[in-house]
Amino acid sequence: MSHNRREFLANVGRGMLVASVGSTLAEDLGLAPPALAADDSERLSFGAMEPLVALMEDTPATQLLAALMTKLKEGAELRQLVAAAALANARKFGGEDYEGYHTFMALAPAYHMSRELPKAEAALPVFKVLYRNTNHIQGLGGHNHEVLHPVVPLALAEGKSGADALIAAARGRDKEKAERTFAALAGGSLDQAYNDLLSIVQDNINVHRVVLAWRAWALLDLTGKEHAHTLLRQSVRFCCDEEQHYRETALRALLPTLLDRYKLVSQTPGEKKPDDAWVDQLGHLVYSSSREKAADAVAAALADGVSHEAVGEALAIAANQLVLHDIGRQRANGNAKPAGSVHGDSVGVHASDAANAWRNIARVSDRRNAAASLIVGAYHTAGQAGHLNPQPYPLAEHLDAVKDVAPKNLLAEAENAIKAKDQVRACALVHQHSALGRSDRAAFDLLLRYAISEDGALHAEKYYRTVTEEYAASRPAFRPRHLAALARVTASEYGYPAPGVDEARRLLRRGA
Numbered sequence: 001m002s003h004n005r006r007e008f009l010a011n012v013g014r015g016m017l018v019a020s021v022g023s024t025l026a027e028d029l030g031l032a033p034p035a036l037a038a039d040d041s042e043r044l045s046f047g048a049m050e051p052l053v054a055l056m057e058d059t060p061a062t063q064l065l066a067a068l069m070t071k072l073k074e075g076a077e078l079r080q081l082v083a084a085a086a087l088a089n090a091r092k093f094g095g096e097d098y099e100g101y102h103t104f105m106a107l108a109p110a111y112h113m114s115r116e117l118p119k120a121e122a123a124l125p126v127f128k129v130l131y132r133n134t135n136h137i138q139g140l141g142g143h144n145h146e147v148l149h150p151v152v153p154l155a156l157a158e159g160k161s162g163a164d165a166l167i168a169a170a171r172g173r174d175k176e177k178a179e180r181t182f183a184a185l186a187g188g189s190l191d192q193a194y195n196d197l198l199s200i201v202q203d204n205i206n207v208h209r210v211v212l213a214w215r216a217w218a219l220l221d222l223t224g225k226e227h228a229h230t231l232l233r234q235s236v237r238f239c240c241d242e243e244q245h246y247r248e249t250a251l252r253a254l255l256p257t258l259l260d261r262y263k264l265v266s267q268t269p270g271e272k273k274p275d276d277a278w279v280d281q282l283g284h285l286v287y288s289s290s291r292e293k294a295a296d297a298v299a300a301a302l303a304d305g306v307s308h309e310a311v312g313e314a315l316a317i318a319a320n321q322l323v324l325h326d327i328g329r330q331r332a333n334g335n336a337k338p339a340g341s342v343h344g345d346s347v348g349v350h351a352s353d354a355a356n357a358w359r360n361i362a363r364v365s366d367r368r369n370a371a372a373s374l375i376v377g378a379y380h381t382a383g384q385a386g387h388l389n390p391q392p393y394p395l396a397e398h399l400d401a402v403k404d405v406a407p408k409n410l411l412a413e414a415e416n417a418i419k420a421k422d423q424v425r426a427c428a429l430v431h432q433h434s435a436l437g438r439s440d441r442a443a444f445d446l447l448l449r450y451a452i453s454e455d456g457a458l459h460a461e462k463y464y465r466t467v468t469e470e471y472a473a474s475r476p477a478f479r480p481r482h483l484a485a486l487a488r489v490t491a492s493e494y495g496y497p498a499p500g501v502d503e504a505r506r507l508l509r510r511g512a
Contacts, residue, residue, distance in 0.1 A: 095234025270305025
Protein backbone atom coordinates (compact mmCIF):
# COMPACT_ATOMS: atom_id res chain seq x y z
CA MET A 1 0.00 0.00 0.00
CA SER A 2 2.16 2.77 -1.23
CA HIS A 3 1.32 6.32 -0.33
CA ASN A 4 2.55 9.59 -1.69
CA ARG A 5 4.30 11.55 1.06
CA ARG A 6 3.27 14.97 -0.25
CA GLU A 7 -0.37 13.89 -0.48
CA PHE A 8 -0.25 12.43 3.03
CA LEU A 9 1.22 15.63 4.46
CA ALA A 10 -1.43 17.66 2.71
CA ASN A 11 -4.29 15.53 3.94
CA VAL A 12 -3.30 14.20 7.36
CA GLY A 13 -1.23 17.15 8.39
CA ARG A 14 -3.46 19.96 7.22
CA GLY A 15 -5.90 20.08 10.11
CA MET A 16 -3.47 18.79 12.70
CA LEU A 17 -0.54 21.08 11.94
CA VAL A 18 -2.56 24.21 11.26
CA ALA A 19 -4.38 23.73 14.52
CA SER A 20 -1.12 23.32 16.40
CA VAL A 21 0.86 26.30 15.10
CA GLY A 22 0.04 28.49 18.07
CA SER A 23 1.05 25.93 20.65
CA THR A 24 4.18 24.93 18.80
CA LEU A 25 5.36 28.53 18.58
CA ALA A 26 4.56 29.08 22.23
CA GLU A 27 6.51 25.98 23.18
CA ASP A 28 9.49 27.00 21.05
CA LEU A 29 9.51 30.41 22.73
CA GLY A 30 9.38 28.83 26.16
CA LEU A 31 5.99 30.38 26.86
CA ALA A 32 4.17 27.09 27.35
CA PRO A 33 5.14 23.58 28.43
CA PRO A 34 5.01 20.73 25.90
CA ALA A 35 1.41 19.67 25.50
CA LEU A 36 -0.25 16.62 24.07
CA ALA A 37 -3.08 18.64 22.60
CA ALA A 38 -2.65 22.04 21.06
CA ASP A 39 -5.54 23.23 23.22
CA ASP A 40 -8.04 21.08 25.07
CA SER A 41 -10.82 23.34 23.77
CA GLU A 42 -9.90 22.59 20.17
CA ARG A 43 -11.69 19.74 18.42
CA LEU A 44 -10.54 17.54 15.64
CA SER A 45 -12.51 18.36 12.52
CA PHE A 46 -12.94 16.10 9.54
CA GLY A 47 -13.64 18.56 6.75
CA ALA A 48 -16.34 17.42 4.35
CA MET A 49 -17.01 14.42 6.60
CA GLU A 50 -17.73 16.55 9.66
CA PRO A 51 -21.54 16.85 9.22
CA LEU A 52 -21.93 13.07 9.09
CA VAL A 53 -19.50 12.58 11.97
CA ALA A 54 -21.45 15.11 14.06
CA LEU A 55 -24.68 13.28 13.23
CA MET A 56 -23.19 10.09 14.69
CA GLU A 57 -22.19 11.86 17.91
CA ASP A 58 -25.07 14.28 18.45
CA THR A 59 -28.20 12.42 17.34
CA PRO A 60 -30.14 10.68 20.13
CA ALA A 61 -29.94 6.94 19.53
CA THR A 62 -33.74 6.73 19.34
CA GLN A 63 -33.65 9.04 16.30
CA LEU A 64 -30.49 7.77 14.65
CA LEU A 65 -31.79 5.02 12.39
CA ALA A 66 -34.49 7.24 10.89
CA ALA A 67 -31.83 9.88 10.26
CA LEU A 68 -29.62 7.30 8.58
CA MET A 69 -32.48 6.19 6.33
CA THR A 70 -32.92 9.81 5.29
CA LYS A 71 -29.21 10.04 4.46
CA LEU A 72 -29.41 6.91 2.31
CA LYS A 73 -32.41 8.30 0.44
CA GLU A 74 -30.46 11.51 -0.15
CA GLY A 75 -27.70 9.51 -1.82
CA ALA A 76 -25.26 8.71 0.98
CA GLU A 77 -23.53 5.34 0.70
CA LEU A 78 -23.16 2.78 3.47
CA ARG A 79 -19.38 3.11 3.29
CA GLN A 80 -19.70 6.84 4.07
CA LEU A 81 -21.88 6.15 7.10
CA VAL A 82 -19.40 3.57 8.39
CA ALA A 83 -16.49 5.96 7.82
CA ALA A 84 -18.25 8.75 9.72
CA ALA A 85 -19.06 6.40 12.60
CA ALA A 86 -15.42 5.32 12.78
CA LEU A 87 -14.22 8.92 13.02
CA ALA A 88 -16.88 9.80 15.61
CA ASN A 89 -15.90 6.76 17.68
CA ALA A 90 -12.19 7.54 17.49
CA ARG A 91 -12.67 11.20 18.41
CA LYS A 92 -14.92 10.31 21.35
CA PHE A 93 -13.12 7.29 22.82
CA GLY A 94 -9.58 7.34 21.42
CA GLY A 95 -9.15 3.58 21.84
CA GLU A 96 -9.61 3.80 25.61
CA ASP A 97 -13.18 2.64 26.24
CA TYR A 98 -14.02 -1.09 26.27
CA GLU A 99 -17.38 -0.90 24.51
CA GLY A 100 -16.10 1.97 22.40
CA TYR A 101 -13.21 0.11 20.82
CA HIS A 102 -15.24 -3.09 20.48
CA THR A 103 -17.80 -1.15 18.48
CA PHE A 104 -15.07 0.48 16.39
CA MET A 105 -13.64 -2.96 15.60
CA ALA A 106 -17.10 -4.15 14.45
CA LEU A 107 -17.55 -1.40 11.85
CA ALA A 108 -15.57 -2.84 8.94
CA PRO A 109 -16.91 -6.37 9.55
CA ALA A 110 -20.48 -5.02 9.52
CA TYR A 111 -19.81 -3.28 6.21
CA HIS A 112 -18.46 -6.49 4.69
CA MET A 113 -21.48 -8.39 6.02
CA SER A 114 -23.71 -5.91 4.23
CA ARG A 115 -22.11 -6.89 0.94
CA GLU A 116 -23.27 -10.50 1.42
CA LEU A 117 -26.92 -9.47 1.61
CA PRO A 118 -29.59 -8.55 -0.96
CA LYS A 119 -29.70 -4.83 -1.67
CA ALA A 120 -32.92 -4.30 0.28
CA GLU A 121 -31.33 -5.74 3.45
CA ALA A 122 -27.75 -4.57 2.99
CA ALA A 123 -27.96 -1.74 5.53
CA LEU A 124 -29.10 -4.00 8.37
CA PRO A 125 -25.73 -5.09 9.87
CA VAL A 126 -24.37 -1.57 9.44
CA PHE A 127 -27.38 0.02 11.13
CA LYS A 128 -27.03 -2.48 13.98
CA VAL A 129 -23.46 -1.39 14.73
CA LEU A 130 -24.08 2.31 14.08
CA TYR A 131 -26.93 2.20 16.60
CA ARG A 132 -24.60 0.62 19.17
CA ASN A 133 -21.95 3.24 18.37
CA THR A 134 -24.18 6.27 18.78
CA ASN A 135 -26.02 4.80 21.77
CA HIS A 136 -22.73 4.44 23.62
CA ILE A 137 -21.47 7.86 22.55
CA GLN A 138 -24.73 9.43 23.71
CA GLY A 139 -24.61 7.49 26.97
CA LEU A 140 -21.25 9.12 27.71
CA GLY A 141 -22.25 12.68 26.90
CA GLY A 142 -22.27 12.92 23.12
CA HIS A 143 -19.53 15.20 21.83
CA ASN A 144 -18.62 16.32 25.34
CA HIS A 145 -15.38 15.01 26.85
CA GLU A 146 -13.91 13.79 23.57
CA VAL A 147 -10.60 12.00 23.99
CA LEU A 148 -8.80 12.90 20.77
CA HIS A 149 -7.69 16.46 20.11
CA PRO A 150 -5.16 17.99 17.72
CA VAL A 151 -1.66 16.89 18.71
CA VAL A 152 1.69 18.64 18.33
CA PRO A 153 4.24 16.43 16.52
CA LEU A 154 7.51 15.86 18.37
CA ALA A 155 10.80 16.51 16.63
CA LEU A 156 12.41 13.08 16.25
CA ALA A 157 15.97 12.56 17.43
CA GLU A 158 18.45 12.02 14.63
CA GLY A 159 19.75 8.49 14.26
CA LYS A 160 16.85 6.93 16.16
CA SER A 161 14.26 4.91 14.29
CA GLY A 162 10.58 5.66 14.65
CA ALA A 163 10.01 2.18 16.04
CA ASP A 164 12.67 2.64 18.72
CA ALA A 165 11.27 6.05 19.65
CA LEU A 166 7.75 4.63 20.02
CA ILE A 167 8.95 1.66 22.06
CA ALA A 168 10.90 3.90 24.41
CA ALA A 169 7.91 6.19 24.96
CA ALA A 170 5.39 3.38 25.39
CA ARG A 171 7.56 1.30 27.72
CA GLY A 172 8.31 4.48 29.63
CA ARG A 173 4.56 4.90 30.10
CA ASP A 174 4.75 8.35 28.54
CA LYS A 175 1.55 8.56 26.53
CA GLU A 176 2.07 12.19 25.63
CA LYS A 177 5.49 11.51 24.14
CA ALA A 178 4.26 8.42 22.33
CA GLU A 179 1.34 10.35 20.84
CA ARG A 180 3.55 13.19 19.69
CA THR A 181 6.14 10.78 18.32
CA PHE A 182 3.51 8.98 16.27
CA ALA A 183 2.10 12.29 15.05
CA ALA A 184 5.55 13.08 13.65
CA LEU A 185 5.82 9.65 12.04
CA ALA A 186 2.36 10.02 10.52
CA GLY A 187 3.58 13.11 8.70
CA GLY A 188 5.74 10.90 6.49
CA SER A 189 5.16 7.60 4.75
CA LEU A 190 1.95 5.92 5.87
CA ASP A 191 3.40 2.47 5.29
CA GLN A 192 6.44 3.29 7.42
CA ALA A 193 4.33 4.87 10.15
CA TYR A 194 2.24 1.71 10.35
CA ASN A 195 5.31 -0.50 10.49
CA ASP A 196 6.71 1.68 13.28
CA LEU A 197 3.40 1.39 15.13
CA LEU A 198 3.56 -2.41 14.90
CA SER A 199 6.68 -2.38 17.05
CA ILE A 200 4.57 -1.53 20.10
CA VAL A 201 1.57 -3.63 19.05
CA GLN A 202 3.87 -6.67 19.08
CA ASP A 203 5.24 -5.73 22.50
CA ASN A 204 2.40 -7.38 24.46
CA ILE A 205 -0.24 -10.01 23.70
CA ASN A 206 -3.78 -8.75 24.00
CA VAL A 207 -6.52 -9.51 21.51
CA HIS A 208 -7.85 -5.96 21.56
CA ARG A 209 -4.38 -4.55 21.01
CA VAL A 210 -3.85 -6.42 17.74
CA VAL A 211 -7.43 -6.41 16.44
CA LEU A 212 -7.70 -2.65 17.01
CA ALA A 213 -4.46 -2.12 15.08
CA TRP A 214 -5.70 -4.26 12.19
CA ARG A 215 -9.27 -2.98 12.02
CA ALA A 216 -8.06 0.63 12.08
CA TRP A 217 -5.87 -0.10 9.07
CA ALA A 218 -8.69 -1.94 7.28
CA LEU A 219 -11.05 1.00 7.83
CA LEU A 220 -8.78 3.27 5.81
CA ASP A 221 -10.37 1.75 2.71
CA LEU A 222 -13.60 3.43 3.83
CA THR A 223 -12.44 6.63 5.51
CA GLY A 224 -9.62 7.43 3.12
CA LYS A 225 -5.97 7.54 4.08
CA GLU A 226 -6.20 11.23 4.95
CA HIS A 227 -7.73 10.07 8.25
CA ALA A 228 -5.03 7.51 8.98
CA HIS A 229 -3.51 9.43 11.87
CA THR A 230 -6.86 9.72 13.67
CA LEU A 231 -7.61 6.02 13.41
CA LEU A 232 -4.15 4.64 14.08
CA ARG A 233 -3.28 6.84 17.05
CA GLN A 234 -5.90 4.91 19.01
CA SER A 235 -3.48 1.99 19.05
CA VAL A 236 -0.74 4.19 20.46
CA ARG A 237 -2.99 5.20 23.33
CA PHE A 238 -4.19 1.64 23.93
CA CYS A 239 -0.64 0.30 24.09
CA CYS A 240 0.45 3.03 26.50
CA ASP A 241 -2.56 2.43 28.73
CA GLU A 242 -1.93 -1.31 28.85
CA GLU A 243 1.69 -0.72 29.85
CA GLN A 244 0.36 0.60 33.14
CA HIS A 245 -1.05 -2.82 33.99
CA TYR A 246 0.77 -5.56 32.11
CA ARG A 247 4.10 -6.23 30.45
CA GLU A 248 4.85 -9.38 28.44
CA THR A 249 8.55 -9.43 29.34
CA ALA A 250 9.15 -13.00 28.12
CA LEU A 251 7.92 -12.11 24.63
CA ARG A 252 10.03 -8.97 24.56
CA ALA A 253 13.13 -11.06 25.07
CA LEU A 254 12.05 -13.95 22.84
CA LEU A 255 10.98 -12.10 19.68
CA PRO A 256 14.29 -10.39 18.82
CA THR A 257 16.13 -13.60 19.74
CA LEU A 258 14.10 -15.65 17.26
CA LEU A 259 14.34 -13.05 14.52
CA ASP A 260 18.11 -13.03 14.94
CA ARG A 261 18.58 -16.79 15.41
CA TYR A 262 16.68 -17.63 12.23
CA LYS A 263 17.90 -14.55 10.28
CA LEU A 264 14.34 -13.65 9.37
CA VAL A 265 14.90 -9.92 8.86
CA SER A 266 17.52 -10.43 6.15
CA GLN A 267 16.00 -13.54 4.60
CA THR A 268 13.63 -13.25 1.63
CA PRO A 269 10.25 -14.78 2.56
CA GLY A 270 9.87 -18.33 1.29
CA GLU A 271 7.27 -19.70 -1.08
CA LYS A 272 7.10 -23.37 -0.03
CA LYS A 273 3.55 -24.70 -0.02
CA PRO A 274 3.45 -27.71 2.29
CA ASP A 275 0.68 -30.28 2.11
CA ASP A 276 -2.45 -30.36 4.26
CA ALA A 277 -0.93 -32.75 6.78
CA TRP A 278 2.02 -30.42 7.44
CA VAL A 279 -0.26 -27.41 7.97
CA ASP A 280 -2.53 -29.43 10.26
CA GLN A 281 0.47 -30.66 12.23
CA LEU A 282 1.85 -27.15 12.77
CA GLY A 283 -1.62 -25.95 13.73
CA HIS A 284 -1.91 -28.70 16.33
CA LEU A 285 1.56 -27.93 17.67
CA VAL A 286 0.64 -24.27 18.13
CA TYR A 287 -2.68 -25.24 19.72
CA SER A 288 -1.19 -27.74 22.16
CA SER A 289 2.28 -26.38 22.98
CA SER A 290 3.75 -23.75 25.25
CA ARG A 291 3.98 -20.26 23.87
CA GLU A 292 7.75 -20.39 23.59
CA LYS A 293 7.72 -23.70 21.71
CA ALA A 294 5.01 -22.52 19.30
CA ALA A 295 6.85 -19.28 18.53
CA ASP A 296 10.07 -21.18 17.89
CA ALA A 297 8.30 -23.67 15.60
CA VAL A 298 6.82 -20.86 13.50
CA ALA A 299 10.17 -19.05 13.28
CA ALA A 300 11.85 -22.28 12.19
CA ALA A 301 9.19 -22.89 9.54
CA LEU A 302 9.66 -19.38 8.14
CA ALA A 303 13.43 -19.87 8.09
CA ASP A 304 12.90 -23.12 6.20
CA GLY A 305 11.15 -21.20 3.44
CA VAL A 306 7.53 -22.06 4.22
CA SER A 307 5.23 -19.36 2.84
CA HIS A 308 3.66 -16.82 5.14
CA GLU A 309 0.22 -17.93 3.96
CA ALA A 310 0.81 -21.56 4.95
CA VAL A 311 2.13 -20.58 8.38
CA GLY A 312 -0.78 -18.17 8.82
CA GLU A 313 -3.25 -20.88 7.94
CA ALA A 314 -1.77 -23.06 10.66
CA LEU A 315 -2.35 -20.24 13.16
CA ALA A 316 -5.97 -19.98 12.05
CA ILE A 317 -6.41 -23.74 12.48
CA ALA A 318 -4.89 -23.61 15.96
CA ALA A 319 -7.26 -20.83 17.02
CA ASN A 320 -10.21 -22.65 15.44
CA GLN A 321 -9.34 -25.67 17.58
CA LEU A 322 -9.67 -23.54 20.70
CA VAL A 323 -13.30 -22.89 19.71
CA LEU A 324 -14.00 -26.54 18.95
CA HIS A 325 -12.28 -27.86 22.10
CA ASP A 326 -13.81 -25.24 24.44
CA ILE A 327 -15.68 -26.70 27.42
CA GLY A 328 -17.70 -23.49 27.74
CA ARG A 329 -17.80 -21.00 30.55
CA GLN A 330 -17.82 -22.64 33.95
CA ARG A 331 -19.93 -19.86 35.40
CA ALA A 332 -22.02 -17.04 34.02
CA ASN A 333 -20.09 -13.94 32.95
CA GLY A 334 -22.78 -11.30 32.66
CA ASN A 335 -26.39 -11.82 31.63
CA ALA A 336 -25.52 -12.32 27.96
CA LYS A 337 -22.82 -14.95 28.64
CA PRO A 338 -24.30 -17.82 30.67
CA ALA A 339 -22.46 -20.88 31.91
CA GLY A 340 -21.61 -23.19 29.02
CA SER A 341 -21.43 -20.40 26.46
CA VAL A 342 -18.54 -19.99 24.03
CA HIS A 343 -19.38 -16.63 22.43
CA GLY A 344 -18.19 -13.12 23.30
CA ASP A 345 -14.78 -12.97 24.93
CA SER A 346 -14.29 -16.74 25.04
CA VAL A 347 -10.85 -18.26 24.62
CA GLY A 348 -11.58 -19.52 21.11
CA VAL A 349 -13.32 -16.44 19.73
CA HIS A 350 -10.60 -14.17 21.10
CA ALA A 351 -7.86 -16.43 19.76
CA SER A 352 -9.48 -16.62 16.32
CA ASP A 353 -9.91 -12.85 16.05
CA ALA A 354 -6.32 -12.32 17.20
CA ALA A 355 -4.82 -14.90 14.81
CA ASN A 356 -6.80 -13.39 11.95
CA ALA A 357 -5.50 -9.92 12.80
CA TRP A 358 -1.87 -11.06 13.08
CA ARG A 359 -2.22 -12.85 9.77
CA ASN A 360 -3.70 -9.81 8.03
CA ILE A 361 -1.03 -7.54 9.48
CA ALA A 362 1.64 -9.89 8.13
CA ARG A 363 0.16 -9.41 4.67
CA VAL A 364 0.52 -5.62 4.66
CA SER A 365 3.72 -5.04 6.66
CA ASP A 366 7.43 -5.10 5.86
CA ARG A 367 9.67 -8.17 6.00
CA ARG A 368 10.59 -7.79 9.65
CA ASN A 369 7.05 -7.16 10.85
CA ALA A 370 5.51 -9.88 8.68
CA ALA A 371 7.76 -12.50 10.29
CA ALA A 372 7.38 -10.94 13.74
CA SER A 373 3.57 -10.87 13.47
CA LEU A 374 3.37 -14.57 12.65
CA ILE A 375 5.76 -15.43 15.50
CA VAL A 376 3.82 -13.28 17.97
CA GLY A 377 0.59 -14.73 16.59
CA ALA A 378 1.81 -18.22 17.45
CA TYR A 379 2.94 -17.09 20.91
CA HIS A 380 -0.45 -15.41 21.41
CA THR A 381 -2.52 -18.46 20.37
CA ALA A 382 -0.50 -21.15 22.16
CA GLY A 383 -0.54 -22.08 25.82
CA GLN A 384 -4.33 -21.97 26.27
CA ALA A 385 -5.41 -25.58 25.74
CA GLY A 386 -4.73 -26.91 29.22
CA HIS A 387 -8.31 -26.94 30.53
CA LEU A 388 -10.18 -27.71 27.32
CA ASN A 389 -11.83 -30.87 26.01
CA PRO A 390 -9.29 -33.47 24.81
CA GLN A 391 -11.18 -33.91 21.50
CA PRO A 392 -12.74 -31.20 19.31
CA TYR A 393 -16.44 -30.87 18.47
CA PRO A 394 -18.14 -32.38 16.64
CA LEU A 395 -17.18 -35.73 18.17
CA ALA A 396 -17.77 -38.93 16.23
CA GLU A 397 -20.86 -39.58 18.36
CA HIS A 398 -22.23 -36.14 17.45
CA LEU A 399 -21.79 -36.85 13.75
CA ASP A 400 -23.40 -40.27 14.19
CA ALA A 401 -26.42 -38.58 15.73
CA VAL A 402 -27.05 -36.54 12.56
CA LYS A 403 -26.04 -39.04 9.89
CA ASP A 404 -29.67 -40.01 9.25
CA VAL A 405 -30.76 -36.42 8.57
CA ALA A 406 -31.46 -36.02 4.86
CA PRO A 407 -28.78 -33.80 3.29
CA LYS A 408 -31.39 -31.32 2.07
CA ASN A 409 -32.65 -30.92 5.65
CA LEU A 410 -29.32 -30.38 7.39
CA LEU A 411 -29.47 -26.58 7.47
CA ALA A 412 -33.12 -26.51 8.55
CA GLU A 413 -32.21 -28.81 11.41
CA ALA A 414 -29.17 -26.64 12.17
CA GLU A 415 -31.42 -23.61 12.48
CA ASN A 416 -33.63 -25.50 14.92
CA ALA A 417 -30.52 -26.41 16.92
CA ILE A 418 -29.38 -22.78 16.97
CA LYS A 419 -32.77 -21.68 18.30
CA ALA A 420 -32.55 -24.41 20.94
CA LYS A 421 -29.05 -23.17 21.86
CA ASP A 422 -27.80 -26.70 21.17
CA GLN A 423 -24.16 -26.02 20.33
CA VAL A 424 -23.24 -29.67 19.81
CA ARG A 425 -26.02 -30.44 17.34
CA ALA A 426 -25.66 -27.17 15.43
CA CYS A 427 -21.93 -27.76 15.12
CA ALA A 428 -22.41 -31.35 13.89
CA LEU A 429 -25.14 -30.50 11.38
CA VAL A 430 -23.23 -27.65 9.75
CA HIS A 431 -20.01 -29.69 9.70
CA GLN A 432 -21.89 -32.55 8.00
CA HIS A 433 -23.47 -30.17 5.49
CA SER A 434 -20.05 -28.84 4.50
CA ALA A 435 -18.28 -32.21 4.54
CA LEU A 436 -20.88 -33.59 2.11
CA GLY A 437 -19.95 -30.87 -0.35
CA ARG A 438 -23.26 -29.05 -0.13
CA SER A 439 -23.46 -25.28 -0.53
CA ASP A 440 -21.29 -23.54 2.04
CA ARG A 441 -22.81 -20.26 0.88
CA ALA A 442 -26.18 -21.49 2.08
CA ALA A 443 -24.62 -22.30 5.47
CA PHE A 444 -23.07 -18.85 5.68
CA ASP A 445 -26.42 -17.27 4.78
CA LEU A 446 -28.01 -19.04 7.73
CA LEU A 447 -25.27 -18.09 10.17
CA LEU A 448 -25.10 -14.52 8.88
CA ARG A 449 -28.76 -14.06 9.76
CA TYR A 450 -28.02 -14.67 13.43
CA ALA A 451 -24.72 -12.81 13.44
CA ILE A 452 -26.89 -9.79 12.57
CA SER A 453 -29.89 -10.40 14.80
CA GLU A 454 -28.02 -11.36 17.98
CA ASP A 455 -25.93 -9.11 20.19
CA GLY A 456 -23.05 -11.58 20.44
CA ALA A 457 -21.64 -9.81 23.52
CA LEU A 458 -19.90 -7.29 21.22
CA HIS A 459 -18.16 -10.00 19.15
CA ALA A 460 -20.70 -11.29 16.62
CA GLU A 461 -19.58 -9.13 13.69
CA LYS A 462 -15.86 -9.55 14.25
CA TYR A 463 -16.04 -13.30 14.62
CA TYR A 464 -18.31 -13.76 11.61
CA ARG A 465 -15.85 -11.75 9.52
CA THR A 466 -12.91 -13.70 10.94
CA VAL A 467 -14.48 -17.00 9.91
CA THR A 468 -15.47 -15.83 6.43
CA GLU A 469 -11.95 -14.54 5.80
CA GLU A 470 -10.26 -17.67 7.12
CA TYR A 471 -12.65 -19.90 5.22
CA ALA A 472 -11.87 -18.05 1.98
CA ALA A 473 -8.12 -18.42 2.56
CA SER A 474 -8.38 -22.02 3.72
CA ARG A 475 -7.70 -25.30 1.97
CA PRO A 476 -10.88 -27.29 1.27
CA ALA A 477 -9.91 -29.93 3.84
CA PHE A 478 -10.17 -27.41 6.69
CA ARG A 479 -13.27 -25.48 5.66
CA PRO A 480 -15.82 -27.63 7.53
CA ARG A 481 -13.96 -26.85 10.77
CA HIS A 482 -14.39 -23.11 10.32
CA LEU A 483 -18.10 -23.46 9.58
CA ALA A 484 -18.59 -25.84 12.52
CA ALA A 485 -16.96 -23.34 14.87
CA LEU A 486 -19.16 -20.52 13.61
CA ALA A 487 -22.25 -22.70 14.03
CA ARG A 488 -21.25 -23.49 17.59
CA VAL A 489 -20.70 -19.84 18.48
CA THR A 490 -23.96 -18.88 16.76
CA ALA A 491 -25.94 -21.37 18.86
CA SER A 492 -24.20 -20.06 21.97
CA GLU A 493 -25.08 -16.41 21.29
CA TYR A 494 -28.69 -17.03 20.28
CA GLY A 495 -31.39 -15.55 22.49
CA TYR A 496 -29.90 -12.11 23.09
CA PRO A 497 -31.28 -9.90 20.29
CA ALA A 498 -29.28 -6.81 19.44
CA PRO A 499 -30.77 -3.40 20.26
CA GLY A 500 -31.89 -1.47 17.20
CA VAL A 501 -32.16 -4.42 14.80
CA ASP A 502 -35.97 -4.68 14.86
CA GLU A 503 -36.35 -0.97 14.23
CA ALA A 504 -33.82 -1.16 11.43
CA ARG A 505 -35.77 -3.98 9.80
CA ARG A 506 -39.00 -1.97 9.95
CA LEU A 507 -37.38 1.12 8.44
CA LEU A 508 -35.74 -0.87 5.66
CA ARG A 509 -39.04 -2.60 4.79
CA ARG A 510 -40.80 0.76 4.58
CA GLY A 511 -38.03 2.20 2.48
CA ALA A 512 -37.94 -0.71 0.03
